Amino acid sequence: MVIESSKDTGKDRIVSPSEKQSDTGKISNILRPLKLEDYVGQKSIKKHLDVSIRSSKMRGKPMDHALFYGPPGLGKTTLSNIIAHEMETNLKSTSGPAIEKQSDLVSILSNLESGDILFIDEIHRLRPQVEEILYTAMEDFEIDIMVGSGTGAQSVKLPLKEFTLVWATTRLSALSSPLRDRFGNILKLDFYNHDDIWQIIKNNSSKLDLALESDVLKNIAKKSRGTPRIANRLLKIVRDYGTIWKNISHLWTLEEIFTDIGIDELGLDYLDRKYLSTIKDKFNFGPVWLNTLASAIWEEEETLEDVVEPYLLQIGFIDRTPKWRKISAAGIDYLK
Secondary structure (H helix, E strand, O other), X not given: OOOOOXXXXXXXXXXXXXXXXXXXXXXXXXXXXXXXXXXXXXXXXXXXXXXXXXXXXXXXXXXXXXXXXXXXXXXXXXXXXXXXXXXXXXXXXXXXXXOOOHHHHHHHHHOOOOOOEEEEEOHHHOOHHHXXXXXXXXXXXXXEEEEOOHHHOEXXXXXXXXXXXXXXXXXXXXXXXXHHOOOOEEEEOOOXXXXXXXXXXHHHHHHOOOOOXXXXXXXXXHOXXXXXXXXXXXXXXXXXXXXXXXXXXXXXXXXXXXXXXXXOOOOOOHHHHHHHHHHHHHHOOOOEEHHHHHHHHXXXXXXXXXXXXXXXXXXXXXXXXXXXXXXXXXXXXXHO
16 A cells, blocks of 8 residues: 555655654654764764864853854754754754744843853744844844833843854755854755665664664665655664564565655655656646646645755756756656
């Protein structure tokens, strides 16, 4: 039975890189590395962070503020945890949408201890009026707050303890230039190659007490879309099937599992195939404007841009500009 439901779209998809409820909790924390040396992939970022962390510890100062950007599910949250662990300090986490008012951010900043790491996810969704508070907080470790009201209101500087701000975003271009310029470390996370994903799956299968053949591990890696979060999610699905079926060590068994959940040999699911087939059948392989395509698929433009297209671009199945989309020669071969 292949799952081809229209409900299996957007961020609810198994292969969506966005975080789901199943990606949190005790098991997921076990799968996250705590040391930089145990982190697989992103070699240039690991090297840069190693130097920054060691230098900060030798100087007895917090590490420079860091901004991680790139598609979801590549390890931005994991790296923030590693920084806190390596710096031997506390990690405080929140997200841009959760900070609704300036007072919310003032409360968070004023409760930080010296050397703490403040991790803010989805920073591109932070309100502009809240963002302004961070300018002096990041540079001078103080914030301006208004005391009183009306004509008697006065601006008072509130000193902060030195901290490191770590931000994560999937949309670097959505951040203002003044904000980007205040980061000492701006690091881009790329999709993982097949060997790195295979190594992650191999390490985590041991943590889940799964004994899988090398061919099975490679097959899961091939379907993971270069994204550790998806790799771990698929691995847990395989574990659940193994609990019932008892024997999942063979490749043919694995293929039956992925057929059940509607994922093909390249890791494409129902929405990916619907995206491609819509351009092929309704728009003669393209080009087609994004808003027109979104209406034809009954999905939001943001969902297509952030959730569907990154992987299709990575494997070379589509070409796009800010306005239109078309299927590439490789995508045409896949559809044939």
